[in-house]
Amino acid sequence: MLAIYKREIQSYFFTASAYVFMGVFLALGSVFYAVGNLAAQSSDLLGLLWNMGYLWMLLTPILTMHTYAGERKSRTDQLLFTSPVSLTGIVAGKFLAGVTVLLGAVALSGVYVLVTALYGRVYPGEVLCGYLGFLLQGCAFLAIDQLISARCRAPVTAAVWSLGVNLALWLLDVLNSAVSLTLVNRILSALSLYMRAAPFQEGQLSLANILYFVAVIVLMQFFTVRTLDARRWSA
Amino acid sequence: MITFSGITKRYGAAAAVSDLSFTVDRGETLGLLGQNGAGKTTALNIMTGYLAPTAGTVTIGGHDLMAEPRQAKRLLGYLPEVPPLYDEMTVRAALRFSCELKLVVAADIPGHILEIADRTGLTDMLGRRVGNLSKGYRQRVGLAQALCGDPEVLVLDEPTSGLDPRQTAEFRQTLRQLAQGRTVVFSSHILSEVQALCSRVIILHHGRIVCDRSLRALQNAEGLRLRAEIQGDKKRLLPALRTLPGVRGVTALPDAAPGVVSVLLDCDQPPEKALFDLLCGLHMPLLRLQEAQSSLEEIFLRLTAEG
Numbered sequence: 001m002l003a004i005y006k007r008e009i010q011s012y013f014f015t016a017s018a019y020v021f022m023g024v025f026l027a028l029g030s031v032f033y034a035v036g037n038l039a040a041q042s043s044d045l046l047g048l049l050w051n052m053g054y055l056w057m058l059l060t061p062i063l064t065m066h067t068y069a070g071e072r073k074s075r076t077d078q079l080l081f082t083s084p085v086s087l088t089g090i091v092a093g094k095f096l097a098g099v100t101v102l103l104g105a106v107a108l109s110g111v112y113v114l115v116t117a118l119y120g121r122v123y124p125g126e127v128l129c130g131y132l133g134f135l136l137q138g139c140a141f142l143a144i145d146q147l148i149s150a151r152c153r154a155p156v157t158a159a160v161w162s163l164g165v166n167l168a169l170w171l172l173d174v175l176n177s178a179v180s181l182t183l184v185n186r187i188l189s190a191l192s193l194y195m196r197a198a199p200f201q202e203g204q205l206s207l208a209n210i211l212y213f214v215a216v217i218v219l220m221q222f223f224t225v226r227t228l229d230a231r232r233w234s235a
Numbered sequence: 236m237i238t239f240s241g242i243t244k245r246y247g248a249a250a251a252v253s254d255l256s257f258t259v260d261r262g263e264t265l266g267l268l269g270q271n272g273a274g275k276t277t278a279l280n281i282m283t284g285y286l287a288p289t290a291g292t293v294t295i296g297g298h299d300l301m302a303e304p305r306q307a308k309r310l311l312g313y314l315p316e317v318p319p320l321y322d323e324m325t326v327r328a329a330l331r332f333s334c335e336l337k338l339v340v341a342a343d344i345p346g347h348i349l350e351i352a353d354r355t356g357l358t359d360m361l362g363r364r365v366g367n368l369s370k371g372y373r374q375r376v377g378l379a380q381a382l383c384g385d386p387e388v389l390v391l392d393e394p395t396s397g398l399d400p401r402q403t404a405e406f407r408q409t410l411r412q413l414a415q416g417r418t419v420v421f422s423s424h425i426l427s428e429v430q431a432l433c434s435r436v437i438i439l440h441h442g443r444i445v446c447d448r449s450l451r452a453l454q455n456a457e458g459l460r461l462r463a464e465i466q467g468d469k470k471r472l473l474p475a476l477r478t479l480p481g482v483r484g485v486t487a488l489p490d491a492a493p494g495v496v497s498v499l500l501d502c503d504q505p506p507e508k509a510l511f512d513l514l515c516g517l518h519m520p521l522l523r524l525q526e527a528q529s530s531l532e533e534i535f536l537r538l539t540a541e542g
Contacts, residue, residue, distance in 0.1 A: 003332060003336050004336075006335070007332050010323075010324070010328070011323065014323040014324070074320075076321055078285055079336070079380065081285050082284055082308060082311065082313045084308040084309045084336070084338055086305070232286055233287045234246075
């Protein structure tokens with residue numbers, strides 16, 4: 001697993017993927033910060049994190065499009081799947097590498113906290129809680145999009161499908177606000193990656209929501225392993 | 236070392252390979268022959284664990300590939316038809332990654348890389364990016380990756396495909412050296428390559444084995460075939476040769492030189508004594524007599540046509 005992790009990290013940083021991801025993430029994040037905090041003279045970092053949560057749906061496909069679909073297209077998957085490393089090890093290594101890039105981007109966004117702390121008041125516990133939700137939300141999108149990458153044959157197809165699914169997940173929230181049926185509202189709220197992140201951005205540390213995100217990640221990883229294994233039988 | 240037992244791989248209703256059963260002994264070099272679509276690559280992909288069979292079992296060094304994949308795959312080095320290379324990596328990084336995948340002890344990796352690079356002629360290329368290498372060197376990097384971890388079994392899928400004649404000759408020379416002390420299975424549709432490198436041949440046709448023999452046995456099974464060059468008159472000679480005991484057939488070849496008749500004799504038994512007696516009687520001197528084995532190409536074409 002460690003070998004896979006190291007190679008994935010190298011791949012992200014030897015190619016443009018990580019730089020494009022972090023660059024666009026910070027550029028758009030800075031726009032949110034400039035408009036929502038600097039121009040508005042607000043130290044509300046939780047609001048910033050809530051808005052930045054929408055960046056995941058746009059940007060995680062950049063990180064995941066090559067994860068499996070790229071390997072399949074270039075046939076380097078033959079090297080991985082004929083090696084003594086287990087499928088679980090491969091999937092975990094690739095996911096952790098993606099999380100590392102995600103963490104790097106999140107760490108760089110800490111500059112907004114520093115600037116705010118210089119000119120305003122920052123509540124560390126509240127901000128850490130917000131960041132936890134923000135990161136868990138990003139990891140969930142990463143796991144979903146890696147599963148999609150495992151199901152695709154070409155990176156561009158994987159990116160388009162990932163973007164489509166991410167947008168569909170966001171549209172669940174739009175649908176939720178448009179429908180007024182209690183049962184439907186409850187189900188959609190329970191499934192929404194945004195509604196589940198909302199309490200964190202209100203400073204509420206909720207074990208149920210942490211478990212929800214962890215469950216989504218583990219489930220997606222499990223399905224990714226099953227998808228890769230199924231390909232050996234049907235490919 | 237390798238056991239294939241009743242291996243079948245189906246894609247829907249179509250079978251890519253059907254009921255393949257064979258063993259490969261330690262140290263043996265096996266050539267897998269077949270036309271395009273005969274099932275060679277599928278068989279090799281199953282042998283390396285990249286594909287799972289619909290039915291049957293594969294064992295490598297006594298380890299079932301499905302039940303004990305980790306132990307079985309540690310014994311394998313695989314060079315697919317398209318070498319699995321990461322273009323953005325240097326050759327050294329690619330080999331390091333392969334060593335790590337093969338669970339080589341970290342402290343041994345630098346020395347192991349140098350040794351493999353030396354054996355595959357990549358020593359001067361270690362710092363180069365894989366994406367910038369020629370096809371011949373990419374193939375060598377693929378082979379070097381397969382050698383990481385010093386596997387007992389090397390599986391190579393059409394390893395010289397796409398190489399120019401010089402690269403092919405160099406690559407074959409490298410393969411010949413690497414095959415020493417290893418079990419090697421490789422597929423090819425270049426029959427001369429199989430003839431040059433293998434001790435045993437399996438011919439696949441429509442996913443089934445139509446021939447599994449040592450190269451020597453395969454050629455001997457074709458019966459004794461002699462090529463003779465005789466000075467004399469063709470019109471008198473050919474009918475006389477057909478009367479020789481033990482000679483099944485006489486095929487006239489283009490004349491070797493003016494007045495020198497060249498013939499192929501298909502024989503059930505060695506006809507040398509009767510031949511000498513006949514030619515002495517005809518006053519036609521025998522200039523040359525040598526064994527002419529059927530080429531693998533002839534055997535292959537006949538078997539795949541019959542299959």
